[in-house]
Amino acid sequence: MSSNLNLPAATVRTRVQVPLRFGDGFVAASELVTFEGLVDGREHVAVGLGSLAPGRVPLVRLHSECLTGDVLGSARCDCGPQLREAVERISERGGYLLYLRQEGRGIGLYQKLDAYALQDQGLDTYAANAALGLPEDARDYTAAAQMLAALGAERIDLLSNNPDKSRQLLTHGIDVREQVSTGVHATAHNLGYLLAKATLTHHSLDLASLV
Incomplete structure (x- = not known):
């Protein structure tokens, strides 16, 4: 399939x-899809879920x-x-979950756990990254755009609360x-984390009834 992306084809x-x-x-039936030619060289995986009706736009996370x-x-x-x-919502509708190897918003597992230690001292999730000299969010969705193009999914509905994901995909x-917003999965343990996402990076999370 031809691509509108100004990127190397995967x-x-x-x-x-x-x-x-x-x-x-x-339990959900799925098809795991791997790729060649992703720009970052990481082993990202697409999870195909559900049955997409002809002409319908896939739901993607x-x-x-x-x-x-x-x-x-x-x-x-x-x-x-x-x-x-x-997984449940995409299975019902038809589409893909792209499981991206970007632990800790792109900083990696060890540095994520370093940031956890700082959060235990009172810093929010973004301030902890900054204290370590790291970006608030280091994720790059170029490879995700390549994956979608390789799957023939260049027009999608995006299941996300994060406006940066839409911006990056549109750029590519x-x-x-x-x-499409996800649910709000708030607990006593993660409320501060969710508030930081809503107020600092403008995630579409309705937390008004929880604070």
């Missing part, structure tokens, strides 16, 4: 059927990996619940028809 490498199983018993939240069940963030929600030629 190609599909492998497609494998893998069921996804969550701790609450939810860009989900940055989070070992602590996705795998270990940490309540310090909302990543695990967002992943579970996204992906037509984001609509940004």
Whole structure:
């Protein structure tokens, strides 16, 4: 398929059927897709979910990996619940979850845990990164745009609360028809984290009833 992206083309490498199983018993059929030619050289994976009706725009989530939240069940963030929600919603509609290897908003696992230690001293998630001399958010979605183009998904609805994801995809030629908000997965442990995202980086999170 021809691409509107002003980027090197990526190609599909492998497609494998893998069921996804969550701790609450939810199971989703999925196809994991790997790629050749991604600009950052990382092993990002697309998760194909559901059945997309002809002519319908796919629902897509860009989900940055989070070992602590996705795998270990940490309540310090909302990543695990967002992943579970996204898989179910995309399965119902048809589309893709791009699982991006950008731990800690792109700073890596070790530095993310360094930032956690500073958060335990009272800094918010962004101030902790700054105190370490790191960007508030180092994620780059160029490879995500390449992945979508390789999948033939250059017009999408984006499941996200983060306006930067839409901006970056649009810059790279992906037509984001609509940004669809995720649910608010607030707990006593992550409320400060969510408030920082809403107030400092303008995530579309309705937290008014929780504060």
